[in-house]
Amino acid sequence: MKRRQLLKGALGLSALSAVNFASTPTLLAQHIAGRSAKASQLKISLNAFSFNAPLTDGSMDVHDMLEYCSEVGFAAVDITAYYFKGYPNVPPDDYLFEIKRHAFRLGLDISGTGVRNDFTLADPEKRKEEVKLVKNWIEAAAKLGAPVIRIFAGAKVPDGFSWNNVAAWMVKDIQECIDHGKKFGVTVAIQNHNDFIKTAEHVTKIMEMVDSEWFGLILDTGSYRVGDPYEEIEKTIPYAVNWQIKELIFVEGEEIETDLKKLIDIIRASDYKGYLPIETLGAGDPKQKVKALYDKLNGVLSS
Known part of the structure; x- marks a missing residue:
C-alpha cells in the first residue's frame, strides 16, 4: 500500500x-x-485565365487543366465560363457534371467561375441580356458546386453619363443577379478590373450601394493602378470573397513583381479565410509560369 x-x-x-x-x-x-x-485556411486555387491561350486555341481543354492542377498540388480551380463548350450558352448538365466529377476524383474543389458581362451599357434592353447571362451561369455554377460567380462592372462610362449615373443602374442589375444567386446558393462577386472600377473608392461605393451578404469582391491585385496598391488592397479586403493574385502589381503606375510576403501579411491580418486563386499573364509557357507562381505563394504560406 x-x-x-x-x-x-x-x-x-x-x-x-x-x-x-x-x-x-x-x-x-x-x-x-x-x-x-x-x-x-488559406488555400491556393488557379484561375483558368492563366491558360487562356491553350484553352482558346484548343491545344488544352478543361480536363487537361484539371489534371495539371492536381499534379502541381492546387487545392482548387476557378473555371471561367467562357472555357466551357458553347459559351455564352450553358452546356448540358452531363457536361458540367463530368467536369465536377473529374475535379472531385482529382481532389480539387471548384472555387468559382465567372462570366464576361457589361453592366455599363446605356441601353437597358442590352443590359437585360447581360443580367440573363449572369443568371444562366449562376444556375450552372450551382450545378458545378462553385460557391461564387465572378462578374464585371463593365468597360467604361458611356458618353453623356457620369460614373454615378452608371453606378445607379448597375446596382439595380447587380441586385437582380444577387437575388437569383441567393436562390441557388451562389454568391455574386464583382471584380475590380481597372475598367469602370479602378480604385478602392469605387469598390467601396458599389459595396455600400448594394450591401448584401450574397455579394462581395473578387480582389484583383494587379488592377489597382493608382497610388499604392497594397493600401488599396487593405481598404477593400473586408469585401473580398475571392481573389486574383497576380505575378505583377502596379506601384505608382509602375509594374513590378508582387511582394507576396507583404500581400499575405495583409491577408493574414484580415478576417479573410479561403481560396487564393492565382492568375498568370503575358508571354511564356503558362505551365512554367503557373508552377513558378504557385511555388512562390506556397512557400510564403508555409513560412
Whole structure:
C-alpha cells in the first residue's frame, strides 16, 4: 500500500507539473495555434485565365487543366465560363457534371467561375441580356458546386453619363443577379478590373450601394493602378470573397513583381479565410509560369 501511495503521489506531482508548465505559455500557444489555423485556411486555387491561350486555341481543354492542377498540388480551380463548350450558352448538365466529377476524383474543389458581362451599357434592353447571362451561369455554377460567380462592372462610362449615373443602374442589375444567386446558393462577386472600377473608392461605393451578404469582391491585385496598391488592397479586403493574385502589381503606375510576403501579411491580418486563386499573364509557357507562381505563394504560406 505504501508503494502504491508513493507512486500515486509521484504521478500526481508529475501531472501537476505538466499542467503548470503547459499553462505558463497559454497566450503564446493560443496565438501560435490561431495563426496556424488561419494559415491553413488559406488555400491556393488557379484561375483558368492563366491558360487562356491553350484553352482558346484548343491545344488544352478543361480536363487537361484539371489534371495539371492536381499534379502541381492546387487545392482548387476557378473555371471561367467562357472555357466551357458553347459559351455564352450553358452546356448540358452531363457536361458540367463530368467536369465536377473529374475535379472531385482529382481532389480539387471548384472555387468559382465567372462570366464576361457589361453592366455599363446605356441601353437597358442590352443590359437585360447581360443580367440573363449572369443568371444562366449562376444556375450552372450551382450545378458545378462553385460557391461564387465572378462578374464585371463593365468597360467604361458611356458618353453623356457620369460614373454615378452608371453606378445607379448597375446596382439595380447587380441586385437582380444577387437575388437569383441567393436562390441557388451562389454568391455574386464583382471584380475590380481597372475598367469602370479602378480604385478602392469605387469598390467601396458599389459595396455600400448594394450591401448584401450574397455579394462581395473578387480582389484583383494587379488592377489597382493608382497610388499604392497594397493600401488599396487593405481598404477593400473586408469585401473580398475571392481573389486574383497576380505575378505583377502596379506601384505608382509602375509594374513590378508582387511582394507576396507583404500581400499575405495583409491577408493574414484580415478576417479573410479561403481560396487564393492565382492568375498568370503575358508571354511564356503558362505551365512554367503557373508552377513558378504557385511555388512562390506556397512557400510564403508555409513560412
